[in-house]
Amino acid sequence: MIEIDEDLCKGCKICTDFCPKEVFETSDKINKKGYYPPIPVREDECIGCRFCELLCPEFAIAVVNE
Numbered sequence: 001m002i003e004i005d006e007d008l009c010k011g012c013k014i015c016t017d018f019c020p021k022e023v024f025e026t027s028d029k030i031n032k033k034g035y036y037p038p039i040p041v042r043e044d045e046c047i048g049c050r051f052c053e054l055l056c057p058e059f060a061i062a063v064v065n066e
């Protein structure tokens with residue numbers, strides 16, 4: 001399960017670009033900082049590698065084992 005704190009996101013798209021399963025797409029709605037956060041649109045494809053969590057410079061993503 002992927003938890004995103006949208007308002008921490010600064011829209012760098014590292015998570016979107018580096019996810020090996022292309023889980024994320026970019027939202028068309030801005031967050032409180034004026035950036036477009038990711039949405040985990042293919043969460044069922046996630047392999048739990050945690051690249052997104054580890055690479056996010058704003059610590060906005062948490063990958064939680066269910």
Ligand code: SF4
Pocket residue numbers: 002018019020021022023045046047048049050051052053063
């Ligand atoms: S844990 Fe890995 S596969 Fe899952 S969303 Fe993050 S980068 Fe993608």
Ligand code: SF4
Pocket residue numbers: 008009010011012013014015016037038055056057058059060061
């Ligand atoms: S890596 Fe973090 S800051 Fe960058 S777009 Fe993804 S959630 Fe936002």
